[in-house]
Amino acid sequence: MERLSHFEEKAGIVASKHEWGRWSQSVREVNVEVNLQPGTKAKELAVCIKPNHLQCRLADNSREFLNGKLFGTIKVDESIWTIEEKKTLRIVLTKANYSTKEAVWTSLFENEFEADKETEKQMRAKLDLERFQLEYPGMDFSSAKLSTNNK
Numbered sequence: 001m002e003r004l005s006h007f008e009e010k011a012g013i014v015a016s017k018h019e020w021g022r023w024s025q026s027v028r029e030v031n032v033e034v035n036l037q038p039g040t041k042a043k044e045l046a047v048c049i050k051p052n053h054l055q056c057r058l059a060d061n062s063r064e065f066l067n068g069k070l071f072g073t074i075k076v077d078e079s080i081w082t083i084e085e086k087k088t089l090r091i092v093l094t095k096a097n098y099s100t101k102e103a104v105w106t107s108l109f110e111n112e113f114e115a116d117k118e119t120e121k122q123m124r125a126k127l128d129l130e131r132f133q134l135e136y137p138g139m140d141f142s143s144a145k146l147s148t149n150n151k
Contacts, residue, residue: 014122016108016115020065021088023108025123027130028098030074030105034065034089045089047081049074051096054109056089065089068109073097 015024021034034056036045048055051073057064070093078094097103104124107114115123 014119014126016113016119016123018113023113025095025105025127027103027127028095030072030093030095030108032066032089032091032093032108034091036083036087036089038087040083040086040089042083045083047089047091049076049079049081049091049093051076054091054093056091066108068112071105071107071110072103 013024015022015033021032023030023032025031032054044059046055046057046059052070053068054070055064055067057067073096074093075096079092081089081091084090095103095105104120104127106120114120
């Protein structure tokens with residue numbers, strides 16, 4: 001696990017951690033990772049992705065992992081879910097509106113699973129840097145650090 005944390009640090013992944021798992025975001029996507037019982041198979045899950053809603057549960061209704069109104073609107077036809085290593089449900093949600101600075105999600109659901117203030121600050125800095133990389137593809141931003149206003 002330590003190697004993965006090092007990779008995430010180098011890759012700039014900033015995740016908001018919760019008891020069910022974690023979520024992170026890029027300019028265009030929101031990534032959700034739900035912790036599952038080891039050995040869980042896709043056919044044992046029911047995942048419902050709608051433009052403004054996400055529900056994840058066991059197919060037999062014995063446990064619900066997530067169910068709520070998303071912080072922002074997503075493109076359902078460009079979103080996907082999969083199980084990794086038979087223990088993690090990974091959901092990739094494509095943001096419908098990612099062209100503005102306001103496209104930063106501060107929580108996964110409206111008023112639920114919010115990123116703490118420090119994580120949110122790091123997410124914003126990462127997304128600003130990612131936007132610069134998209135706007136100026138020929139420039140090297142590999143060692144760039146953006147300063148933030150701490151007011």
